Amino acid sequence: xxxxxIPEKIEKRxxxxxxxxxxxxxxxxxxxxxxxxxxxxxxxxxxxxxxxxANFRRKFHELAHEGMFAAQERMAGRIATGEPLDVSEELLFxxxxxxxxxxxxxxxxxxxxxxxxFQRQPDLSQSNxxxxxxxxxxxxxxxxxxxxxxxxxxxxxxxxxxxxxxxxRRTSYIEVKEGKHNKHVLDLAMFYEASxxxxxxxxxxxxxxxxxxxQMDRMLRQKxxxxxxxxVMATGKAKDPDTGEEIRIPEPFFEMASWDEALGNLTExxxxxxxxxxxxxxxxxxxxYAGDLASRGHMMFLMALSLEGDVEQDYHIIRLADCMHVPLxxxxxxxxxxxxxxxxxxxxxxxVCVAVSxxxxxxxxxxxxxxxxxxxxxxxxxxxxxxxxxIVHRGKGLMFSLxxxxxxxxxxxxxxxxxxxxxxxxxxxxxxxxxxxxxSGLAESRQP
Numbered sequence: 001x002x003x004x005x006i007p008e009k010i011e012k013r014x015x016x017x018x019x020x021x022x023x024x025x026x027x028x029x030x031x032x033x034x035x036x037x038x039x040x041x042x043x044x045x046x047x048x049x050x051x052x053x054a055n056f057r058r059k060f061h062e063l064a065h066e067g068m069f070a071a072q073e074r075m076a077g078r079i080a081t082g083e084p085l086d087v088s089e090e091l092l093f094x095x096x097x098x099x100x101x102x103x104x105x106x107x108x109x110x111x112x113x114x115x116x117x118f119q120r121q122p123d124l125s126q127s128n129x130x131x132x133x134x135x136x137x138x139x140x141x142x143x144x145x146x147x148x149x150x151x152x153x154x155x156x157x158x159x160x161x162x163x164x165x166x167x168x169r170r171t172s173y174i175e176v177k178e179g180k181h182n183k184h185v186l187d188l189a190m191f192y193e194a195s196x197x198x199x200x201x202x203x204x205x206x207x208x209x210x211x212x213x214x215q216m217d218r219m220l221r222q223k224x225x226x227x228x229x230x231x232v233m234a235t236g237k238a239k240d241p242d243t244g245e246e247i248r249i250p251e252p253f254f255e256m257a258s259w260d261e262a263l264g265n266l267t268e269x270x271x272x273x274x275x276x277x278x279x280x281x282x283x284x285x286x287x288x289y290a291g292d293l294a295s296r297g298h299m300m301f302l303m304a305l306s307l308e309g310d311v312e313q314d315y316h317i318i319r320l321a322d323c324m325h326v327p328l329x330x331x332x333x334x335x336x337x338x339x340x341x342x343x344x345x346x347x348x349x350x351x352v353c354v355a356v357s358x359x360x361x362x363x364x365x366x367x368x369x370x371x372x373x374x375x376x377x378x379x380x381x382x383x384x385x386x387x388x389x390x391i392v393h394r395g396k397g398l399m400f401s402l403x404x405x406x407x408x409x410x411x412x413x414x415x416x417x418x419x420x421x422x423x424x425x426x427x428x429x430x431x432x433x434x435x436x437x438x439x440s441g442l443a444e445s446r447q448p
Contacts, residue, residue, distance in 0.1 A: 005306040006299070010317060014298035017321045018348025020088035028343060030071050030096045031333055035103075037067020058145070061167040065147035068100045069140055075153065076133050079124050090124075095324050095331035095346075097153035102334045104147060104165045109420060112328055115173075117158040117242060124152060132161045132176045139164055139174075148174075156327040159225050175222055184212075256416070257426035259284050260336050263320075267341045267352060278304065282423055283360035285315075290350045301353040313394055314359055316414050320352035321345050329419035356417050356424060358393045361409075364425045370432070371401045375408055383408055402432040 019027070038045075038060050050057050075093050079085070085093065105111045129152060136148040145167030151157040160173030191200065205213055224241035239245070259281040266288045269277040274291030278301075285305060289297020298319070305311050323329035324346065332342050344350040362372050375383070375390070375397030383390040383397065389411035390397045398409040407428070417424040 005311060006302045007312050010311060011299065011302060014302070014317065014319050014351075014353055016295045016298070016348055016351045017319065017324075017346075019092055019346050020086070021347060023088055023092060024343065024347050026074075027092055027346065030074060030092070031339060031342065033067045033071035033074065034096050034099050035067075035333060037065070037070070038063040058167045061169065062145040064103070065145060065165070065167065068103070068147045068149070071096055071100065072136070072150065072153065076129075076150075079129060085124065091324050092346075093124075093153060094121075094155045095333055097149065098155055098331045099334040100147070100149055101154050101157050101163065102330045104149065104163065104171070107330065107334070109328065109416070112156060114240075115159045115163075116156040116328055119158050121155060121158070122152055128161070128176065135174070135176050136162055143167075155325075160222075175219075177219075256430060257423040258421045259286070259423060260421040262286060263288075263335075263352070263354075263421065264337055267337055267350065270350060271338075271341055271344065276300065282364045282425060283357045284417065284423065285353075285355040285357060287353045288350060289352070290344065294349055294351050297351055298353050301355075305355055305357075309357060309359055315355045315357055316391075316418060317353065317355040318418050320354055323419055326419065328415075335421075354418055356414055358391070358398075361424050362398070365400055365428060368425055368429065369402065370428065373399050373401075375399050379408065383410075400428050400432065402429065405432045407431055 041056070041060055041063065044056070045060070050060065075096065078089070078093075102112070129150070132150050132152065136150055139146060139148040139162065143166060146164050148162045148164040149157070151160055151163055157163050161176040162174040164172050164174060204216065208216075221241065227241075262279050262281050262284075263286060266277045266279050266286050270288035270290040276290070276293050276297055277288045279286045285301075287297065287301035287304070289300070293300070302311055302317075305315055305317070309315065311317075321332060323331050332345050335342070337345075341350065345352065366372055379399070380390055380392070380397040388408070391409045391411060391414060393409075399406055400409060401407075409428070413424050413427050413431075416422040416427050
């Protein structure tokens with residue numbers, strides 16, 4: 001029986017998840033290939049050498065890409081059988097491909113968000129997978145050190161058919177077009193883009209089929225997205241062709257305080273004892289449950305939370321394994337956890353719950369010198385109308401200020417806290433302390 005303080009919908013959402021048990025050997029193989037291709041260099045690896053030794057850096061990336069490509073080939077082999085993937089296989093393949101993508105993006109959420117368009121990824125059995133796979137193999141033959149990732153395999157890369165990264169870390173996005181008709185439409189699109197001639201477009205609309213006109217428009221949008229990505233990743237500034245929003249990615253990279261180490265220690269302890277481990281890191285609550293507690297530890301976690309606040313109103317709560325099906329959340333495989341813990345998490349031998357306490361966050365921020373107030377109805381309404389996704393705590397929005405700068409607590413901050421291991425107080429401090437971040441719009445963009 002569920003404690004009356006624990007809403008049933010939350011309890012159900014935190015229950016243990018597991019992939020199909022017989023997939024574990026394949027998952028282990030894919031994890032090793034996707035994440036440890038450069039293993040032979042790890043004894044020599046350090047951040048300084050990776051930064052200063054160009055030959056070592058290139059060798060490191062070549063080996064990593066070799067493993068990633070081998071993982072992609074193994075997944076492609078399964079897809080090529082023509083038998084539809086079941087839910088477990090699709091989750092596994094997406095997680096492995098996402099892990100590769102995050103590695104190619106150096107784990108930077110600011111870049112990942114530029115290539116996620118909030119669209120549903122295509123069914124792999126119904127996409128042009130074979131054509132794209134053939135091109136990926138050709139790219140790999142031409143440049144053996146590159147990693148041409150098939151974007152349809154991922155959950156969030158939604159620009160181009162292939163995202164390719166060279167051994168010297170140059171990124172390109174490639175659209176695969178085949179057949180005479182596609183070439184004809186591409187020629188129309190390229191001429192229109194180069195000339196800007198509206199009269200030409202009128203001729204196309206009169207002489208070509210509606211399907212061809214629609215396809216030309218789609219190609220033009222794809223080209224605009226490619227140009228946008230090239231510009232934003234090269235200069236940090238560009239206008240998003242889909243939203244019209246001016247995007248700025250500020251320099252330099254801002255370091256955020258993390259709770260990753262605490263999570264690593266917690267999961268190791270739970271695995272070692274085949275029991276439970278619990279920790280509180282500021283406003284972050286963590287619980288890891290293994291052995292017999294794997295299937296019911298989430299109730300212990302929720303009951304612990306209920307001792308300090310209202311589970312439904314005061315916390316934002318996830319299972320760590322939720323990252324396996326949330327776009328823009330790095331999957332379990334890409335984290336710094338021990339490999340055996342990662343496998344335990346996805347095959348039902350461990351459950352990890354994470355929560356952000358809003359009252360604790362307010363307390364921590366005030367102790368750190370920030371001022372916190374409730375947003376006015378007008379401020380909250382304006383934020384909602386702008387699609388900024390404000391966090392509403394007990395019916396009210398929250399405004400945080402520091403050194404004369406103020407911002408509303410938005411879903412993006414909590415998303416970073418729950419899925420990217422960042423302390424929310426640190427995120428808020430960085431935004432409020434750096435005008436480039438605050439004016440970039442990064443804190444306000446919607447989250448999945």
